[in-house]
Amino acid sequence: xxxxxxxxxxxxSGIGLSLAVGLASDPEKNYKVYATLKTLNKKQRLLxxxxxxxxxxxxxxxMDVTDRASIMSARDRVQEGRVDILVCNAGVGLMGPxxxxxxxxxxxxxxVNLFGTLQTLQAFLPDMKSRREGHxxxxxxxxxxxxxxxxxxxxxxxxxxxxxxxSLAVLLQHFNIRVSIIECGPVNTDxxxxxxxxxxxxxALDALDSHTLSxxxxxxxxxxxxxxxAAQDTEDIVKVxxxxxxxxxxxxxxxxxxxxxxxxxxxxxQPDGLEYIRAxxxxxxxxxxxxxQQ
Numbered sequence: 001x002x003x004x005x006x007x008x009x010x011x012x013s014g015i016g017l018s019l020a021v022g023l024a025s026d027p028e029k030n031y032k033v034y035a036t037l038k039t040l041n042k043k044q045r046l047l048x049x050x051x052x053x054x055x056x057x058x059x060x061x062x063m064d065v066t067d068r069a070s071i072m073s074a075r076d077r078v079q080e081g082r083v084d085i086l087v088c089n090a091g092v093g094l095m096g097p098x099x100x101x102x103x104x105x106x107x108x109x110x111x112v113n114l115f116g117t118l119q120t121l122q123a124f125l126p127d128m129k130s131r132r133e134g135h136x137x138x139x140x141x142x143x144x145x146x147x148x149x150x151x152x153x154x155x156x157x158x159x160x161x162x163x164x165x166x167s168l169a170v171l172l173q174h175f176n177i178r179v180s181i182i183e184c185g186p187v188n189t190d191x192x193x194x195x196x197x198x199x200x201x202x203x204a205l206d207a208l209d210s211h212t213l214s215x216x217x218x219x220x221x222x223x224x225x226x227x228x229x230a231a232q233d234t235e236d237i238v239k240v241x242x243x244x245x246x247x248x249x250x251x252x253x254x255x256x257x258x259x260x261x262x263x264x265x266x267x268x269x270q271p272d273g274l275e276y277i278r279a280x281x282x283x284x285x286x287x288x289x290x291x292x293q294q
Contacts, residue, residue: 003032006245007074007083009065009120010090011035014187015139018238019087023245024058032056034083036063036074038090065090065116071123082131085245086124088117089139096198097212098152100205105196106153113157117164129175136172137244138165140181140253145264146276149284150219169252180244182254185261186231215285222284232256 006023010016020035040062047060063074065088075083094101094109117138128134143151144158162181169179198204200217208216237256244250255261263283267276 003030004084005032005034005078005080005082006085006087007034007036007078007124008087008089009036009063009116010038010139011060012037012039014234015184015237015241016087016089018234019089019241020058021054022238022242024054026057029057031085032080033058034061034074034078035059036061038062038064065120066111068119068123071119075123082127083124084133085135085137086120086128087137087139087241088120089137090116090120091139091141092196093151094154094196095150096196097150097205097208097216099212100198100202100208101153109153109196110157110160113154114160114164117161121164121168128177129172132176134175134177135180135245135250136165136168136177137180137182137241140165140183142183142185142261142264144181145183145261146267146280148280150216166252178250180250180252180254182237182240182244182256184232184237184256186227187234187237187256218285218287 008016008020011020016035020033023031024033035058037060040060059079061074061077062070064070090112092109092112094105121136124134124136128136138161140161141154141158143155144160144162147155165179165181172179198216200220205213205216240254240256244254263276263280266279267273270276
């Protein structure tokens with residue numbers, strides 16, 4: 001049997017981990033999965049998921065998306081010499097008032113989310129093009145489709161991913177290569193635990209004006225509520241990836257909630273942008289809204 005060779009970045013937890021195990025568990029053994037992680041000391045969880053059944057369908061490779069040599073060496077360790085399905089999933093978050101963010105941390109977010117994806121694509125595209133086949137899936141975010149206060153740097157990196165994928169998709173249709181972005185909303189994964197977040201009480205906030213600080217406190221409360229009520233389970237999100245991977249004619253954009261979020265719709269139907277900014281403000285800072293209207 002000829003199988004599909006899949007390489008997935010960012011497999012130490014969350015979506016990458018679940019997707020790797022999900023594909024490797026295919027009863028027909030249709031997929032050979034290369035799960036890559038930045039540091040192999042995090043591979044315990046992956047190995048726990050690997051049973052006798054997965055011995056021949058799952059391999060674990062070290063690959064740091066911010067290091068070109070590391071990407072190339074992972075690529076060269078794919079025994080089949082090709083990757084049919086590339087899943088660019090490695091990503092980091094950053095939350096807090098913009099003025100207090102350290103420039104190195106801001107660069108790191110761009111380095112992983114944007115340049116990491118760019119470099120991964122550079123490494124695997126030539127072979128896909130020469131074989132005239134392939135499917136590229138990228139983990140997007142509703143934060144790449146509309147802005148979120150206190151997530152400026154993260155949203156900037158995810159907006160960039162939209163432009164990258166859209167541009168490539170236009171070109172790659174000429175090579176029979178599909179591109180799909182999976183737009184995730186809030187997810188119950190370690191993404192939130194691993195997220196670099198400015199905590200209330202952090203001395204970095206001492207220099208911040210009191211109004212921004214109180215809005216940030218309210219934003220964090222809002223996030224807590226959203227995660228309790230609206231966060232999706234990793235398994236539900238992985239189903240969307242699996243649908244996209246199995247589809248003979250995959251779409252360019254998938255929303256993990258199954259529908260276009262109302263705020264995304266609002267942004268595209270009211271091009272002057274003010275409706276969206278008001279609506280998002282009302283959602284996150286409801287008390288202030290009356291004052292702003294006066």
